Amino acid sequence: MPGSKSTAEQYADYKLKMQKIADVRNAIAVLGWDQETYLPEKGAGFRGQQITTLSTIAHELFTEEDLGALLQDLHGNPALDSVQQKNIALSLEDYEKNKKYPASLVAEISEATNQAYHAWIKARKANDYKVFEPALTRMVELKRKETAILGYTDHPYNALVNEYEKGANTTMLDTIFAEVKTALSPLLDKISQQSPAKRDFLHLHYDRNKQWQLGIDILKEMGYDMKAGRQDISEHPFTTSFNPLDVRVTTRIDENDFSNMTWSCIHEGGHALYEQGLPQEQYGLPCGEAASLGIHESQSRLWENNAGRSLAFWKFQYPRLQRTFPENLGNVSLQDFYKAINHVQPSLIRTEADEITYHFHIMIRYEIEKGLIDGSISTKDLNHTWNDYYRQYLHVDVPSDTQGVLQDIHWSHGSFGYFPTYSLGSFYAAQFFTTAQQQVPELEEAIASGNYQPLLDWLRNNIHPFGRYYTSNELCEKITGKPLQFSYFLDYATKKFV
Template sequence: MAIETPSPQQDAKDYDDLCEKLKEISTLNGISGLLGWDEMVMMPEGAADCRGQQKAILAGIIHDKATNPQLGELLQRLQTNGKTGDQIQSAVVREAKRDYVRNTAVPRKLAKRRAELETEGYTAWVKAREASDFSMFAPKLEEWVQLSRDIAKSIDPKRPAYDVLLDQYEKGMTMERLDQIFEQVEDGLVPLITKLREGTAPDTTVIAGEFDTAVQSQLCNDIVKQLGFELKRGRLDVSVHPFTGGSHPTDVRMTTRFKPDDLTEGLTGAIHETGHALYEQGRNLELDGLPINEALSMGMHESQSLLWERMVALSPAFSRFLLPRLQKAFPQLDKLTAETLWPAFNAIRKPSLIRVEADEAQYPMHIILRYKLEKGLINGSVKVADLPELWNQGMQDYLGCSPPNDAQGVLQDVHWSAGLFGYFPTYTLGAMYACQIYEAAKKAIPNLEDNISDGTFPPLRQWLNESIHQVGCLYPSSDELLLAATGKELEPEVFLEYLTSKFSKLYQV
């Protein structure tokens, strides 16, 4: 009996039907994103239970659509036929299949409980952080650890649970590979940090004082707009923990926070989130709603925020751009110069207790500590009850400081309250990607540093848009995207050489 070969017309129809279903799921995820943003920025405290129910019901609907057997049948036919059109269509089918396999493996009951626990965990974390009492959050974290193990097991029982969780954020990455990368980073950074502490520290008193937060906010709004963030397609607000969210490239929501006695946190935080926001606003609307149009990985997303924050905003060139604007906003800085501003903005914090406030040199050690702890939580070698003690000891061993309380220690980050195990490593992976991408940008834009000094940011933004943002998930891994954009796969030594060169100059060692 002859097997009927599907016609090109049938293949085209299947692909169109697939795209229609994928776009519907994307729209529903956008609604979920808005609910999450509102929860962290504007929702009244008393609405927590209601919001949890809303998110749980919506998560159930999304799960049903994402696991619809008709979606699986379309993907199976398109893959079996091997006629998925051009490279873009092939990538759409590949990414959709990957998502479908993960989604169908997770039972609806687990998916619904995950959505409920997001709200319960966040609410518990906020209260525990305010009270600086880890025990108030520990029960929800216990639930998250077990739920995460169950979800990982349902997706792929043959792989280590942490590898399965990590793959959600950094495709193809494993504990084995991360251990190698972080060992190399740790071996290079620990002696560098020790060496820098023996050097001559930059004078940070030149930017010390009290700075009105309303004025800081206006300054940040002006700068992020000049960098290219479009307020017609986004918002900038204040939240407990800076983040970027929203529902669509035309509706990107980012937040930051300000301190009256710290001029740098609000500014660098806003520019950091602008990097995320530019990635989102720069996505290809011709592929709207399709998985290929999403960011390749969280590490690649983080590369864009860190590129703008560290490669651009913390550069000598940006200090020349920033100086007159800073002095206009705060006349008390009239004696400041670009030559004194740059070292002050880049000085190593002593002690570096808070991850989001840490300098470039010490930041990776914050990530390595979190990676080791969360890996231990998932594989059972670390108990939730022991986290505060292990956290404090790790901080002492890595950075020579121990948090005075839980709020400044184990409770400082929001991530575990949402069950985001495997997320933390992407921050330092992103920093490494950023170094390689920026080096490639400098080669492509010979006068890049002069552009930054002049406040001419479109050339860099356009290059990133074409090389990274609009490429989306065309490539199946960050290494392959890096190879296409920079000519190299990930090389940690590029990151270490960058830090060594920059901070050796700053500290005259």
């Protein structure tokens, strides 16, 4: 009889149930981390099965009728404080969304994803989009089905993007990407008239162990708590969190590419600082989770680009870097180094793109996704559609499907609506960083002397402790006084690159 319990007891029950679910989900995250770092080759099959079992258990726990009743009971209860009310409201929202999925659809999506992933691998090997096309077609159909089940206003794509970025929609994205087009295109033209930066010294031989140590040093200097985390090597760098006291990053090292490890390290460090800064006492509850993917990405990009590719940052770091790699950088000036690491040039691969052209890559994916979901673009010959977009926006010819439509894993995972959060992350980062500069006058000077504490303090005061209490846009308004505005990024980019 839930009615016979006090509000405090009911809330405690809710918390316990949610923490149990979080424990299972975080165990899955540990299994995933292990899979990417240390799993022996032959263990992959059983590991997949173990993860599926735990995922099913987590889903079962989060669709239990008892939990639903408890959430209904607590929803809007004025005896709860505002954080508690927010937790209940968000959990109820998540719960109801979860309940919408019929078990048959969950199984179908899981099966289709698995199939699409393998088709994507095969297609990449064959360098032939046709091999992926049937699986992608099925995936798009399922995603359209999903939009109908989830419900949406205005455009079916909104149902999907909301999964990653609550409140984002095609109206907002259309506006922002229109600005990308109208403002960044002329900027890009201007930049391409500059004399190209010398970059060859970034591709000399950089010793693996020295790179590793450099990454660790920078992470520590950023304020990443090594006693509540660790760095390992994996094929693709990522951040994973099991709770705010165990947040792990990975990196990869290419001995012939200095940039590869360095900025991936700073990028993942930004994600990790966010996770380490989430409130421990909210473990398992919405207010203990990241606000959104866009906000998460704003943290990684703020550190990677606004701080980590700034002249101030390297004023401090560069002399040490020269001492570490005197044979490569001894005769390279700070200015030349700075220019090299901020070189802008249209290219084919999103993950290797610079700060400006990156957003054209995202815009193309956004337009294609939107079209696939509303039916105005077909999966048939999507490689040609893709190549047309690249010719139009980036003026590059895509020589092969693996360098084109097959380059990203996302669609094979069924992650439609995810890409826009990358751009939103950069734009939030610019708006946040500008605000931090205004509010903390000594910020740049501190960064230039290797002291990142003022920046971290600002983030720890303004962003990290709130979890999902505010939506991305509420958070942005709260911090900067304005909703997300592209102009911050444009100002930042113009100042930096022109």
